[in-house]
Amino acid sequence: MAKAPKTVVLGRVLRREREERGIGLREFAGRIDRDPAVLSRWETGERTPKPEDVARILTVLGIGGQRYAEVMTLIHGAGESHWLALSSPEHRQQVAAFGEYERSAKTIHTVSPLLIPGILQVTDYIAAIMSEGGLPPEQAAANVARRVARRAVLSGPEPARLVALIGQAALHQEVGGRATTLAQLRHLVDVARLPNVELRVVPFGQGWHPALEGPFCLMESDSLPPGVFLELRRTAVWLHSAEDVAVYRAAVDGVMRAALSEQGSLRLIADLLRRAEADLPVPA
Missing domain, CATH: 3.30.870.10 (Endonuclease Chain A)
Known part of the structure; x- marks a missing residue:
C-alpha cells in the first residue's frame, strides 16, 4: 500500500521532534514500550500509528499546548485518499x-x-x-x-x-x-x-x-x-x-x-x- 502524504509528514514530524531532543530511536522505542521496528515504520510513513500512540509519543517528548494540537491534526484521516x-x-x-x-x-x-x-x-x-x-x-x-x-x-x-x-x-x-x-x-x-x-x-x-x-x-x-x-x-x-x-x-x-x-x-x-x-x- 502506498504511503499517504499525511502519514509521511506525521512520521517526519515525530522523527524530527525526537531527534531534536537527542534521543535515539531504540532508546525512545523503549520509553514508549514499542518495538524499534514499529517506531521506525511510523517515522518513515510506512505505517500509520493510532491516535493514542501519537498522543503518548508527544507526551513522552514533553510536547503540549498548541504544538500538541497541531501534530494531532495529522493523525485524523491520515490514511484517506x-x-x-x-x-x-x-x-x-x-x-x-x-x-x-x-x-x-x-x-x-x-x-x-x-x-x-x-x-x-x-x-x-x-x-x-x-x-x-x-x-x-x-x-x-x-x-x-x-x-x-x-x-x-x-x-x-x-x-x-x-x-x-x-x-x-x-x-x-x-x-x-x-x-x-x-x-x-x-x-x-x-x-x-x-x-x-x-x-x-x-x-x-x-x-x-x-x-x-x-x-x-x-x-x-x-x-x-x-x-x-x-x-x-x-x-x-x-x-x-x-x-x-x-x-x-x-x-x-x-x-x-x-x-x-x-x-x-x-x-x-x-x-x-x-x-x-x-x-x-x-x-x-
Missing part, C-alpha cells in the same frame, strides 16, 4: 508536506493557466503576490523566502525534471509592475534553456483543455508515492489515490496537446520580452 486542510495549522503542515515532496521529486508537472508557477517566480513577483494578498509583513516575508528556496530542486547534482505548462494569459499579467514583469520574462527565457526543464506555453484560442479547470501540480519520485497538489486561497487539497493520479496524468497529457512546442514557447516568450523592453522609458 485525499487530504483537505481545514485549519490554519493543518494548512501549514500541508505546505510543509508539499516542500518535502518537491525536494524528493524526480519529476514535477505543474499546470498554471493564469500565473507563473511558484517554482519559476522571481522574488519581486512572489513579493507582489504576498503583499497584495493582505498577509502580515512577517508572514509575507517568510512565504517569499520559502518559495524562493523551492528553486533549489532545479539545480544540484540530481535536479528534478520540471515540465511547466503555462497559460499565455500568465505571461501578460503585470504582477508587481512593469519592471517585475520584465525580470520574470527574462527568468523564464533563462530557465527554459536548462536541460531538465521543459517549458510549454498554452496559447490563446485552443478551445477547452484541462488547464482551464485550474492549476495543479503532479509530483512523482522514487521514494514517495505520486501525488497531486491543488492550492486554493485559504486551503489546499492533496490527492494521492491511484485513480486520482491517473486522472491528473491524463489532464497533463491533454494540456500538452494544447501547448506549443518548447521552441515555439521560447520564441513566444522572447518576443513578448522584446516588445515589453521596447515600451520601457529611456533612463535619464
Whole structure:
C-alpha cells in the first residue's frame, strides 16, 4: 500500500521532534514500550500509528499546548485518499508536506493557466503576490523566502525534471509592475534553456483543455508515492489515490496537446520580452 502524504509528514514530524531532543530511536522505542521496528515504520510513513500512540509519543517528548494540537491534526484521516486542510495549522503542515515532496521529486508537472508557477517566480513577483494578498509583513516575508528556496530542486547534482505548462494569459499579467514583469520574462527565457526543464506555453484560442479547470501540480519520485497538489486561497487539497493520479496524468497529457512546442514557447516568450523592453522609458 502506498504511503499517504499525511502519514509521511506525521512520521517526519515525530522523527524530527525526537531527534531534536537527542534521543535515539531504540532508546525512545523503549520509553514508549514499542518495538524499534514499529517506531521506525511510523517515522518513515510506512505505517500509520493510532491516535493514542501519537498522543503518548508527544507526551513522552514533553510536547503540549498548541504544538500538541497541531501534530494531532495529522493523525485524523491520515490514511484517506485525499487530504483537505481545514485549519490554519493543518494548512501549514500541508505546505510543509508539499516542500518535502518537491525536494524528493524526480519529476514535477505543474499546470498554471493564469500565473507563473511558484517554482519559476522571481522574488519581486512572489513579493507582489504576498503583499497584495493582505498577509502580515512577517508572514509575507517568510512565504517569499520559502518559495524562493523551492528553486533549489532545479539545480544540484540530481535536479528534478520540471515540465511547466503555462497559460499565455500568465505571461501578460503585470504582477508587481512593469519592471517585475520584465525580470520574470527574462527568468523564464533563462530557465527554459536548462536541460531538465521543459517549458510549454498554452496559447490563446485552443478551445477547452484541462488547464482551464485550474492549476495543479503532479509530483512523482522514487521514494514517495505520486501525488497531486491543488492550492486554493485559504486551503489546499492533496490527492494521492491511484485513480486520482491517473486522472491528473491524463489532464497533463491533454494540456500538452494544447501547448506549443518548447521552441515555439521560447520564441513566444522572447518576443513578448522584446516588445515589453521596447515600451520601457529611456533612463535619464
